[in-house]
Amino acid sequence: MKQIFFLFLLISINLFAQEKNCGSILRLNEYLKTNTEAENTRSKLEKLTADFQFQKKVNTTIPVVVHIVYKNATENISDAQIQSQLNVLNEDFTRSNTDAFNTPTDFLPIVANAQINFCLAMQTPNGKPTNGIIRRHTTEEFFSLLGNKIYYDSLGGSSAWNTEKYLNIWVCKTESGILGWSQFPSGGDPETDGVIIDFEHFGTFGTAKYPYNLGRTATHEIGHWFNLFHLWGDNNCGNDWVNDTPIQEQANFGCKMHPHTSCSNSGDMFMNFMDYTNDACMNSFTEGQKNRIWASISSWRIGLLTSNGCSPATIANSDAGIISIIEPNNLNSNCASPIYPKVVLKNYGTTTLNTVIIKYNINGSNDYYQSWNGSLNNNETDTFLLSGLASTGTTHLLNVSTISPNNNIDINASNDEESIIFSSINGEQVQLSLMTDNYALETSWTLLDENDNTIDSGDSLANNTLYQKLYCLGYSCYKFVINDSYGDGFCCNLGNGNFAIISSIGNIQYAQSVPFTFSDTSYFCIGNTAINEKNTTYKIYPNPTEGNLWVNQEFESDNTPIFARILNSLGQIILSVEIVNNKINLSCLKNGVYQLVIQKEEQEYLHKIIIQK
Numbered sequence: 001m002k003q004i005f006f007l008f009l010l011i012s013i014n015l016f017a018q019e020k021n022c023g024s025i026l027r028l029n030e031y032l033k034t035n036t037e038a039e040n041t042r043s044k045l046e047k048l049t050a051d052f053q054f055q056k057k058v059n060t061t062i063p064v065v066v067h068i069v070y071k072n073a074t075e076n077i078s079d080a081q082i083q084s085q086l087n088v089l090n091e092d093f094t095r096s097n098t099d100a101f102n103t104p105t106d107f108l109p110i111v112a113n114a115q116i117n118f119c120l121a122m123q124t125p126n127g128k129p130t131n132g133i134i135r136r137h138t139t140e141e142f143f144s145l146l147g148n149k150i151y152y153d154s155l156g157g158s159s160a161w162n163t164e165k166y167l168n169i170w171v172c173k174t175e176s177g178i179l180g181w182s183q184f185p186s187g188g189d190p191e192t193d194g195v196i197i198d199f200e201h202f203g204t205f206g207t208a209k210y211p212y213n214l215g216r217t218a219t220h221e222i223g224h225w226f227n228l229f230h231l232w233g234d235n236n237c238g239n240d241w242v243n244d245t246p247i248q249e250q251a252n253f254g255c256k257m258h259p260h261t262s263c264s265n266s267g268d269m270f271m272n273f274m275d276y277t278n279d280a281c282m283n284s285f286t287e288g289q290k291n292r293i294w295a296s297i298s299s300w301r302i303g304l305l306t307s308n309g310c311s312p313a314t315i316a317n318s319d320a321g322i323i324s325i326i327e328p329n330n331l332n333s334n335c336a337s338p339i340y341p342k343v344v345l346k347n348y349g350t351t352t353l354n355t356v357i358i359k360y361n362i363n364g365s366n367d368y369y370q371s372w373n374g375s376l377n378n379n380e381t382d383t384f385l386l387s388g389l390a391s392t393g394t395t396h397l398l399n400v401s402t403i404s405p406n407n408n409i410d411i412n413a414s415n416d417e418e419s420i421i422f423s424s425i426n427g428e429q430v431q432l433s434l435m436t437d438n439y440a441l442e443t444s445w446t447l448l449d450e451n452d453n454t455i456d457s458g459d460s461l462a463n464n465t466l467y468q469k470l471y472c473l474g475y476s477c478y479k480f481v482i483n484d485s486y487g488d489g490f491c492c493n494l495g496n497g498n499f500a501i502i503s504s505i506g507n508i509q510y511a512q513s514v515p516f517t518f519s520d521t522s523y524f525c526i527g528n529t530a531i532n533e534k535n536t537t538y539k540i541y542p543n544p545t546e547g548n549l550w551v552n553q554e555f556e557s558d559n560t561p562i563f564a565r566i567l568n569s570l571g572q573i574i575l576s577v578e579i580v581n582n583k584i585n586l587s588c589l590k591n592g593v594y595q596l597v598i599q600k601e602e603q604e605y606l607h608k609i610i611i612q613k
């Protein structure tokens with residue numbers, strides 16, 4: 001007799017499987033078969049659940065992330081359809097569902113408001129803003145109940161968000177006959193902990209298909225996720241571990257008339273969400289089920305209570321940008337090297353801007369970076385100079401942008417950058433610094449080009465005064481002449497007169513003062529122009545040289561030793577030798593411009609030389 005009945009049950013289940021099937025129990029049992037430790041944990045959980053008395057007085061809201069894993073456009077259901085499912089969950093778990101009045105009167109004493117709300121997640125586990133919906137295209141035809149592909153990006157599914165902090169719901173095409181399944185507390189691995197719903201049984205419109213078209217599949221599966229069993233305990237008059245639900249013989253399908261009795265009860269609670277009836281015919285959880293739900297939330301799923309997934313992401317309101325470039329401008333020609341951009345920074349953000357990185361370049365290459373520090377309130381601006389950068393050619397595109405305001409991500413990148421096209425003179429900016437002595441009226445100076453045309457000059461100077469002037473000098477050679485009408489130079493007994501000509505970029509020292517009496521002339525060249533030798537006391541050649549430099553002393557006939565000193569661009573002595581056989585070996589020097597000082601007794605003669613190997 002027993003065997004006959006068992007056979008009947010199998011046939012029945014097969015028949016019903018055509019209508020509705022939830023895979024949760026099968027998946028749970030498969031998992032526990034090979035995971036005895038999980039089974040022990042579940043036993044402890046059941047012990048705790050049996051002792052649990054619901055104390056919670058306020059509602060809680062559980063963050064939900066919905067993974068839409070679709071193969072075609074139909075399966076890629078709309079945001080609105082997803083929201084319709086969230087609405088159903090919020091109604092069913094707070095007993096605010098409009099069909100609650102359908103509950104038969106004799107069950108009213110046991111039905112419950114489970115006091116649970118759900119939200120589509122507003123922030124990701126990393127604190128970024130989100131709408132709580134992930135969409136992933138897959139090549140899988142469908143996802144099978146006992147497979148795990150749906151749970152992993154790498155397998156054509158979608159990887160779960162932290163399952164302790166979020167309810168993960170995957171919506172996809174499930175294997176035929178299965179409406180969905182979920183994972184019980186301690187009923188599987190953390191990465192697979194969530195709920196799967198077939199795309200034709202999610203939400204209340206769109207792809208939702210009668211008779212499981214009112215979102216109750218998700219209500220039911222989330223019930224399992226909260227540790228609820230089917231009312232018939234998946235057994236003939238089995239146990240669902242809830243005291244107030246009537247024992248019932250088996251699953252109910254379709255819609256039943258109350259009372260529909262079995263197992264000596266006074267009526268199956270076929271309208272319970274944990275039965276198998278049509279969506280339109282179910283409407284209740286019970287107090288006993290609520291107690292199990294909250295026992296699971298208070299133990300295995302306690303992480304939900306501290307999840308911030310339902311709170312908006314609190315990103316810093318950091319938004320800065322360059323609003324204009326004042327210099328260089330497209331009205332004047334600018335010295336090609338260096339360019340000193342003058343820019344205006346604005347704080348668009350509501351938080352005070354204290355630091356930002358300025359990135360700039362010419363013609364899109366060789367990025368320069370400069371940090372700005374200060375304090376700008378919302379909508380305030382600051383105008384400042386950037387460090388110089390070199391440019392070649394005559395027309396240029398300068399780009400200036402901001403990065404990392406207050407070390408955060410800029411929430412609006414579209415206002416970060418400003419650009420300007422400008423023209424420039426082929427040349428380099430140099431600075432003349434001249435300090436006078438106690439008798440400045442004796443001093444005068446002239447800056448000349450290589451054809452002895454005067455570029456600038458100065459006299460009638462004030463005592464002990466620093467004069468600084470900027471020039472844009474083209475790529476050519478120049479000389480700077482300093483005179484003292486009294487013939488005692490301007491250094492160092494009566495004051496400390498001196499001068500230097502230094503490039504604005506790279507601090508190359510092109511000329512500097514040496515002791516003189518009435519006059520001294522310094523020669524220098526800008527760019528890679530060969531030096532035109534102007535000093536006729538000694539001829540030196542070749543210049544540029546690869547290493548050996550010859551010094552012609554044809555006007556010298558005595559045997560007085562002659563010395564040579566080589567100075568680098570900073571004026572530092574890097575080589576000091578006696579000139580023997582008219583030759584200096586400079587092969588140890590790197591390529592570059594140097595000063596050669598030839599000294600005979602008290603006389604010194606300055607040359608510029610270029611090492612070019």
Ligand SMILES: [Zn+2]
Binds near residue numbers: 022023024224230
């Ligand atoms: Zn189920």
